[in-house]
Amino acid sequence: MPRPRSFSETDIAAAALAVIDHDGLAALSMRAVAVRLGLGTMSLYRYVSDREQLEGLVVDLVLSAVDTTPPPDLPWNEQLTVLVERARDAVAAHPQVVPLTLTHRHTSASVLRWAEAVLGVLTAAGFTGDRRAVALRCLLGHLIGSIQMDHLGPLSGAGTEAMARLSPEAHPLLAETAHGAREIGAGDEFRGGLHILLLGLRASLDEAAEAGPEVTNR
Amino acid sequence: MPRPRSFSETDIAAAALAVIDHDGLAALSMRAVAVRLGLGTMSLYRYVSDREQLEGLVVDLVLSAVDTTPPPDLPWNEQLTVLVERARDAVAAHPQVVPLTLTHRHTSASVLRWAEAVLGVLTAAGFTGDRRAVALRCLLGHLIGSIQMDHLGPLSGAGTEAMARLSPEAHPLLAETAHGAREIGAGDEFRGGLHILLLGLRASLDEAAEAGPEVTNR
DNA sequence: GTCCGTAGGCGTACGTCATACGCCTACGGA
DNA sequence: TCCGTAGGCGTATGACGTACGCCTACGGAC
Missing domain, CATH: 1.10.357.10 (Tetracycline Repressor, domain 2)
Incomplete structure (x- = not known):
């Protein structure tokens, strides 16, 4: 067994999660994760066959925390x-x-x-x-x-905004609910x-x- | 008002939906939609400011059908x-x-x-x-x-497969449920x-x- | 201590994507 | 007849995922 692996799957997942938490989901790319690991882009493919699989590792890391x-x-x-x-x-x-x-x-x-x-x-x-x-x-x-x-929904802002804009008379109940729901x-x-x-x-x-x-x- | 618009927003949305229904969501691209309309790629941007907005039109078209x-x-x-x-x-x-x-x-x-x-x-x-x-x-x-x-979930196949593979003894109830749920x-x-x-x-x-x-x- | 095959690391390259920019041109009102 | 508006598009840019093939560090066998 020559050349032991430098990173575990958890390391990879943690790096990807760090990218996401720090720069947003849109910033998740093979390049970004590789950089964060101090690796060339293509070296990441020694650990993960796919972007798909990388995403899977992230999800599993997040969900592994639930008791x-x-x-x-x-x-x-x-x-x-x-x-x-x-x-x-x-x-x-x-x-x-x-x-x-x-x-x-x-x-x-x-x-x-x-x-x-x-x-x-x-x-x-x-x-x-x-x-x-x-x-x-x-x-x-x-x-x-x-x-x-x-x-x-609400977090992205667009939802609440769109609702507040369109609601006045066309959607009275929705407007009332949206207003009350802010509390x-x-x-x-x-x-x-x-x-x-x-x-x-x-x-x-x-x-x-x-x-x-x-x-x-x- | 020179040069009237050749397509309505509904036309655009319908074209995009056609691309999706025919070739899958992954095939949705500005190019593909433009081609389906008989338009150059960049001409599509005369009707839609963004891919984001294009997707919004598709969703609204689909949802407009509910009574x-x-x-x-x-x-x-x-x-x-x-x-x-x-x-x-x-x-x-x-x-x-x-x-x-x-x-x-x-x-x-x-x-x-x-x-x-x-x-x-x-x-x-x-x-x-x-x-x-x-x-x-x-x-x-x-x-x-x-x-x-x-x-x-189940539709993508991967879910049911993964469940069926991992379940045997580690997840007895899940295996039983998954088996029964097939009916x-x-x-x-x-x-x-x-x-x-x-x-x-x-x-x-x-x-x-x-x-x-x-x-x-x- | 020497050697060698395995597997890690990476540089380059390709094809695809969204989209900024700027040019032509068809059109309808004056 | 003319002109300004707005539609249509060719080109270019930068980011992306990833195929390919080369170097090289390592650890067991001798």
Whole structure:
């Protein structure tokens, strides 16, 4: 084994993440990452076969930070709240990475770990079969949707501006809502939505019990 | 007024959409769109100041197709279901445009129209203030999340493959869920999730009523 | 201590992209 | 008939991802 590798995959990912955090997602390029590692552009290809794979490493680094052990001694809905919020926080720590997270989500082992943990809580709560799959999908959907809305919607400014400009009479309710929404933080909206979702999940569980145990697996 | 314009904004958007639908999102370039219009590359800039703006036109064209008049003579939750599903269907008709939809969502007048309609139904149902804002956000979040999951998750193949490969013993619940989920369609999952969400919204309304009318505006 | 094959490092080059700039020219009102 | 406006486009620039092929540093075998 001649010439040991100078960098680990984590080193590469950290360098790319540093580029993104420092100069924005648009500045992420093979050249920029190579420079940050003190490497020639093409040397980076000794570690990564592709820009695609580089992006995957970044996403995995960001998502590896989420703790997927469910908090004990809590009812299932609060356990789910904690798990979902942890995932949200991990992504929120690197706003610029959001678009990459959405694209590379399915290739990351960290996401699978998280999903497994959520499924564990759901199972313990009594969810099975398709109902459990839908519940997971629902939670993940809310998570992804919220991340999207927080970091590509109002944050980019264009959204709020466009809304404020077009709204006056054509969209009275929207204008009122947008105005009121300025008071309420993105985090509160996220938690409020999650609360509603969990109310729905509980109701869904009741529906299943009511229909009789023999069709619980629907 | 010398030299009338040869193309409308809709013509431009339609050309770009044609490129995307025919050759994929990656094939979308100023050159390709110009060629499809029988124009030189730089002439396109007479109509659009930017690639950004071009993408915005495409999104607005796709989203302009959704009918935002709530179906009458239905309970509010079914009205919401219809509105959300219409939006989903419009986007699903052009799978390749999904990433653009997510990025340019907030600049599209069609989205504002849709949001206004949803807010109308929510208001009639008794939602007000922050609770209404959260409800809207929740529905939009579910919509966006589902669109993401449908068209970047399993569809891309890599997701399901990676899951099937890594799952065996490390992620037993996930493996079971993924296996079972193959039977259930994306549409069913979307509707199932929406159903859960609406159960949650109803419960949230009950919560508000229970807390007393004087705090309804929370 | 010497040698050698492996694998790291990189310089160059290519094709594609968005787009700034400035030139021609078709047109419609005067 | 003429002219100014605005459409159309050729050229050029700089950034990007990455294919290719060359040097060279290293660590085990002898």
